[in-house]
Amino acid sequence: xxxxxxxxxxxxxxxxxISIINCAYExxxxxxxxxxxxxxxxxxxxxxxxxxxxxxxKEGRFTISFNKSAKQFSLHIMDSQPGDSAxxxxxxxxxxxxxxxxGKGTRxxxxx
Amino acid sequence: xxxxxxxxxxxxxxxxxRIMLECSQTKGHDRMYWYRQDxxxxxRLIYYSFDVxxxxxxxxxxxxxxxxxxQAKFSLSLESAIPNQTAxxxxxxxxxxxxxxxxxxxxxxxxxxx
Numbered sequence: 377x378x379x380x381x382x383x384x385x386x387x388x389x390x391x392x393x394i395s396i397i398n399c400a401y402e403x404x405x406x407x408x409x410x411x412x413x414x415x416x417x418x419x420x421x422x423x424x425x426x427x428x429x430x431x432x433x434k435e436g437r438f439t440i441s442f443n444k445s446a447k448q449f450s451l452h453i454m455d456s457q458p459g460d461s462a463x464x465x466x467x468x469x470x471x472x473x474x475x476x477x478x479g480k481g482t483r484x485x486x487x488x
Numbered sequence: 489x490x491x492x493x494x495x496x497x498x499x500x501x502x503x504x505x506r507i508m509l510e511c512s513q514t515k516g517h518d519r520m521y522w523y524r525q526d527x528x529x530x531x532r533l534i535y536y537s538f539d540v541x542x543x544x545x546x547x548x549x550x551x552x553x554x555x556x557x558x559q560a561k562f563s564l565s566l567e568s569a570i571p572n573q574t575a576x577x578x579x580x581x582x583x584x585x586x587x588x589x590x591x592x593x594x595x596x597x598x599x600x601x602x
Contacts, residue, residue, distance in 0.1 A: 385528070408589075419492075419578050419593030420531070465530060472584045475521060475546065476591060480530035 379403055380468050382479025389486050395453040397482045399466035402447065408471035409442065411451050412478075414463045423464070424451070427471070456486045491515045492594035494579050500600045501569050509564045509597050511579030520562040521580040521591065522546075522554060524573075531578070537562060569601040 381400045389395045401409075410425035426433045426440040426449065433440045439452040453460055463483050467476040492513045501507050511520065522534040523546075533546030535554040543554060551573060555563045566573055576598050580591040 382530075410590075412591075417595075419580070419596055420591075421593065422590045425590075469589075472589050475533055475536045477533075478523075478531040480528060 379477045380466060380479045382466050382482060384482060385480070386483045387485070389453075389456045389484065391456065391458060391486055391488045393456050393486075395451075395456045395460065395484055395486070397451045397464055397466070397484070398448065399450065399468075399479050400446075400448045401468045403468070403470075403477075404447070405470050406468040406477075408469045409440065409449050410467050410476070411438075411440065412465045412467065414465065414481075416462075420465060453484075456484075458486045458488060460484060461486050492579060492581055492592055494577075494594040494597050496597060497595065498598045500602065502602050503570055505569050507566045507569055507599070509566075509577055509579075509599070511562045511564070511594060513560050513579075513581045513592075513594075515581055515583070515592060516559075516586070517581035517583035517592070518559060519582045519584070519589075520556065521582075522552075522562065522564045523578045523580065524548070524575040525578060525596075526575050534564065534577075566599075566601075569599075571601045573599065574601045575599060 411423045412420035413423040414420040437454045442449045463481045466479040469476045495510045521536045523531045537556045553565045579594040582591045
């Protein structure tokens with residue numbers, strides 16, 4: 377049973393455009409929702425994370441939107457740049473108590 | 489992250505061989521994890537350890553075993569390697585008290601089983 381479903385599997389965006397990646401979760405006990413970014417040949421690294429007490433969190437060009445009732449959260453990358461080309465993973469957990477469950481990843485390509 | 493090291497970085501082995509992948513960390517974190525990454529399947533948890541005396545199975549533990557030799561060391565063993573264990577393996581660490589449970593990943597080990 378896939379606990380975190382991520383879409384799309386791949387995404388191509390023009391430079392300067394908005395990249396949007398969506399995730400849906402099933403376990404209503406999840407209360408921590410991070411996004412990880414992975415460049416080729418590297419391990420994933422935390423990009424941004426949200427707890428369900430807020431509906432949105434913004435850090436620079438990266439924003440997480442969270443919809444608790446729909447059990448969905450999404451990553452928005454504004455003004456996408458070629459340097460943002462990477463694989464993005466959403467994840468979820470019961471913060472501090474369970475390990476992260478990861479989505480299957482989205483390969484983002486930002487083209488000039 | 490140089491604070492989390494994995495050895496070897498690449499390994500080619502044959503079916504039936506025993507192989508060990510090692511992970512060391514200098515971050516002082518108490519929690520450690522082993523994942524495998526396959527194209528289109530994302531990151532799947534093999535085993536995790538919340539402290540030296542704690543070992544837990546993850547989503548795909550069959551065919552694998554682990555050893556937490558010290559707070560800083562967590563090894564993954566394949567007792568009898570098979571071709572479908574060919575994958576990219578990542579070790580990660582976290583610490584609830586000092587790092588808000590953010591996971592820090594090593595550089596990965598690419599394993600090929602022939």
